[in-house]
Amino acid sequence: MTTAIPEIPETYRALQIPSPSLPPRVTTLPTPPLVPGSVLVAPLITNLVSYISTIFPHNTRGYTYPTPLVPGAAAVGRVLASAPDLPGFKPGQLVFLDPVLRAHDGSGVKVLHALNGGNTETGRAMMEGPWRNGSFGEVVRVPGENVHLLNKGRLLGPKLGYGVEDLGYLASLMVAYGGLRDIDVRPGELVLVAPATGSFGGAAVHVALALGADVIAMGRNMAVLEELEGVAGRTYPDGQLRTVRMTGSVEGDMAALAAAAKEMGSARGEVDAYFDISPPNAGASPHIKAGVMSLRQYGRVSLMGGAAGDVGFPYFTIMRKGLTLKGTFMYTPEQIDEVIKLVETGKLKLGREKAGAECVGVYGLEEWEEAFRVAGEEGRMGRFALLAPNEKEALRTGKGAL
Template sequence: MKAAVIKKAGHIQIENVAAPVPGVGEIRVAVRLGGICGSDNSMFHGKLPAPFPLIPGHEAIGTVESMGEQVSGFKVGQRVTVHPNYFCGECDLCKQGLTNICRSKIRLGVDINGVFADFVVVPAKALYPVPDDLADEVAVLAEPLAVSLHGVKQGNIASTDNVLIFGAGVVGQLALQLALQHTANVTNCDLVASRLELARKMGAKKVISDPEELASCQGSFDVVFETSGAPSGLEQCINLAAPGGRIVLLGLPGQSYPVPTVSIVRKELTIKGSMIYTTEIPESLELLAKGVINTRALVSNVIKLEDLQATLEGFSAPERMKTLVKIS
C-alpha cells in the first residue's frame, strides 16, 4: 500500500509498504479521507515523541475492507470513523469512565502506525458507523468535534452565563458553536482577524483581537474555554474569569508556566483540564448528521498524500484552519 512515513523529525517520505493484516477482533479500513491535527504537526517537528519511522494521522473516514476473526456488527464496504485512542478498559481509571486518561492508552498515529495510508488496521470496538447521508468531508471532523464537546461539557454552561472562547482555531470554532447551544452570550478572542471573522459568522456575539480591549474585560466571564495552547493562555484566562468562574483547559502548551495562584484563590475559581474525549464520538456524529454544526467553513483545503510534507512545513500559517488529506 501507499503510505506517508515520518522517517525522522521534519522528513516525510511517500513509500510502498506492506499492508497491515487484521488480527482477531480487528478490521482493516480502506482510508478515504483524513484530517491533519496539531499533534501531527508537533510530532512532525519532533516536539511530540514518537517511534519513527511511523505513519502519522488519527482522524479518518474509510470503509471496511476486510475483517479478522471474532468481528461482528460490521460489513465490507461500510463507512466508518475511528476512535484513535485505544484504552484498556481494565485499569482503575477506565473503570471510573476516565478512558481518556487510561494508564495503558495507545494512540493511533503516535504510538502505532496511523491513517495517512491506503489502509489501517483498527480494533472493531474503536470503529463507529458513519450515517449514510453524512458526507466524508463533514464526518471526518467527528473526532475534533468530540474534543470540543467533551470540553464544553466540563464548563456546565447556564443560559445566563457570559462565555469566552480563548482561541479561534478549529477546536475553538467548534467549542463556540457548542457553547451557543447553551447561551447566546459567547465571545471569541484571537490575534488572527480572519479567524475572528469566521467566529462572527459562526454566531459569536462579540469578537476581540486587540489585547488592550481584552484586558478591559478582566473579571467578566463566567466560563472560559482555553483552546489556544498559548504559553500565557491560562494566566490570561484567570484574569478574565469572573469571581466564582469556571475555566476549562483544552489547549496543550508545549511546557508548564507560572500562574497567578492568588487570583485563583481570591476569586474562588474552578479550573478543569479536558483531555480528548470519552464517549463523545457517537454524539458528535449525531450532531453532524443533524446539521447543527458547521464544519465546511472550517476546511481550508484538501491535499494529496504527496503534499503532506509541504503542508506540515507551513502548518502555522495563520489563515489555515482544517486541512484534509485525500487518500482514495
Template sequence: MTAPPSLPETMRALVQEVRGSPLVLKSVPMPQPTPGAVVVRVLAALVDSKLPKILQSSEPILGFEYPLPFIPGTRAVGRVVALGPDATSLTVGQLVLLDPWVLGRDNPNNWILMGAMNGVTPGSKKLMKDNWSFAFFAEYAKTPLENTSILNEHRLCTELGYSIPELCQLAVDIVAYGGLRSIELQAGDRIIVTPATGAYNGSTVGVAVAMGASVIATGRTESALALLKKVHPGQVETVVRTGDVETDTAALKAFGPVDKMLEMGPGRAVGSTHAKSAIGALRPFGRAVIMGLGGGPMTHVEIPYMALVWNGIRIQGQVMYNLAWLKDLIKMAEAGVLKLGKERGFEVVGEFKLEELEQAWKIAAENDVFGKVVVLTPWKE
C-alpha cells in the first residue's frame, strides 16, 4: 500500500550518518505505510537531555548502539496520515501517542528502543536495522501499529485542557507504570521511589499516586522533592539522601511500614547507597523492582543479604513495560485520575523547530530535572 497522493515524496529529518557526528537536517524519502505500520505526522517529540551524550560518542554508551543512517527520538505525539492495509482501529486524522518499546512479533525477546537502541540480541539488531532505524526527530515517522496508541483528543485537549507537548509525558509515565505493575502495586501501599528527582524516576511518583499509593520520594535535589510534595499534598513524603546507609534507612522507615520499592537510577548515579538504603527499609515480604541503567558505580550493588533472607524480600529487574499496559495508562489519564501538565508539576520550557536542535539540547541540559519538558515541534497545529 502506498501513501496517499496528498503526502509529499520527501520530508525533513535530523539524520546521523556517522557515529559520533552531529545530526544533519536533510531531506529524506517519505516513509510508506506497510503491513503492520502507520505513518504519522510528528507534532511534538520529546528532547531527552541524555540523548546527546549517546549520539556524540564514537562508541556505544551503556549498550546504546544503533544502525546508521539513524533518525533519533524516542517519544512523540502525532497525527495519523496514512495506514497499512491491516490497520483496523486507527483512522487518518487521529491523535496518537508514539512509544519506543518495539518487540519482535515472532519473538518478543527481540526488542528495541526505537530512536535510541537496537537491543541486546542479534534478532533485535536486525529488527531495528531492517525496519525501525528512522524515528521521531522528523516531520513524519513510520511506526508499528502496536506502538501507535489512540488518544481521546476531545477529552484530553478540550475538556482537560492539555497541550500536545504535555501529552508526550504519557510515553515517559508508561516506563514507571511498567515497573509499578510488575510488583503489583496496590491502592494503599506505601512505596519508596529512589531516586525521584529526574525526568523518568520523578514521573514514577505521580503514577504511583494515581494508582492509589502513598509515596516516599528520595533524592539530592531538594527543589525537585519540594515540588513533588507540593503537587501531591498528603500523598508524598520526601527524604533528602545523605549517602549514609543507616541514616537514610532510618529516615525512610520513619513514615511507617514500606510495602514496595522502585529504583530507577541514572547511569551516572554516584555510589549504590540509595538502593541499599531503600531495600533495607522494606517491611517483611516487601517487594523491590530495579529499573535503573546500572552503569559506572552502579554496575554492582551491595544488598543486605541476611535481611533479604530473614524477611522474605523479593527483588526483581524490569525492563520497560507490557504494551497492553499502555492502554490502561492512557485510560487513567483520560479519566482524569493520572494528572498531566502543570497540575502535576510539569512545565514545557521549550518548543523548537527541527532546525533549532542545538538550542533545544542546550535548554534540555539546563533543565535536567523533574518537571521540565522540552520538545521538538516539526509540525505545530
C-alpha cells in the first residue's frame, strides 16, 4: 500500500456557519499557516453527532461558539505538514484527531473544538484562538497534542481489514473507555451500563466486554438490546452479557437488575460498577437511583451523561456503602492511545459483524443537509453518519485517499 505525499493547497473548501441566523454554506477559505505546536491535516472522515441539527444552524442546545465558524468533531485524516517543533509527524500519516481542546493555564478547562466553548471565559477565548475552525473542511489546523498516529497497514490492511468508514466508530469507543477507565473496571467484574441503547451506551458495553468484564446492559428498546446481545454473542464468550429492560420504577429496575446479577454469579445480586450515560431528558429517570442502589459495598459509578438539572441520589446508601461517584468529560490523551492499541491488536472490535457498528452514510460537504438529517434519524447504538470533506468517492473505491 503506497501513500502519495499530499500537497498543501493555498485555499480549501469548508462547510461554514456564517452567522447564527443563516444556514451553513460551502465556501472557500485561505489555508491557515502553521504556528508553533500545530499540525495541518486533511480530514478523510469526520463524525456527525446524532444531535448535530440542534447545534447548527439553530443551536437549540445553547452551545457557545463564534461565527463565522467551520464546525468540527472527531476525525480521521492525513497529515499535510507539521510545525518544526513536531518532527515526529510526517506528510501522509494516517491520524485520529481528538476534538477536545485543553487549556494550559491551570484552569482545567476543556472545550470541544469548533463545537462548544462552554460557559467559561477561558473556554470562549479558546474558541476564538488559532484553533477556531474545525474538521468540516478539506484542511484543519490542530494542536499537535490532539493528533494521534494510527497504524494504517494494520487497520486497513489484511490483518484487520477495516475500511476508513469503520474508523468512524473510534470516537464513541473513546468516550466510553474514558468513563470506564476512570472507575478502574477490571476483568471479571460485573458492570451495569445504562442506558445501553444509544451511541455511547452501546459502545460502553463493547468496551467493558473487551476489558474482560461481565455486563448488564439496560435500556428501554428491547429490539436494540436483543441486537446488542446478538453481536456480543458472536464476539465475546458466551454468558458475558445480560440485557434488562427498564421498568419505569426504581423497585422494578432494582428487581430486574438483581435477578440478572444473580444469573451472572453475584450471590447478593449486586454489581461492581455502574456506567451512566443518561441523555438530557433523563435526569428524573428511576434507572439512575436503581443503578446506584444496586451497587455492592465500595462500588463505583461513572457519570458521563448529559442529564439536565439536578439529579436525586440516595445519599444514605452512598455514605453507608462507601460508594464512589466519578464524573468524566470525554477522556485523556493517554486513554486515546490505549483505545487505539486495543483496536490495533484486535482486542476491541470495529465493523458491523463484530461490533455492530455500521456507517449509515458518507456525505460530501455539499450534502450537509442530508448528512445532518441522517445523523439525527439513524444515530443510535452502532449506527453513525460521516462527513467526508476530502474525496468521498476515494473512500469507497480505495483510490487516491490512502
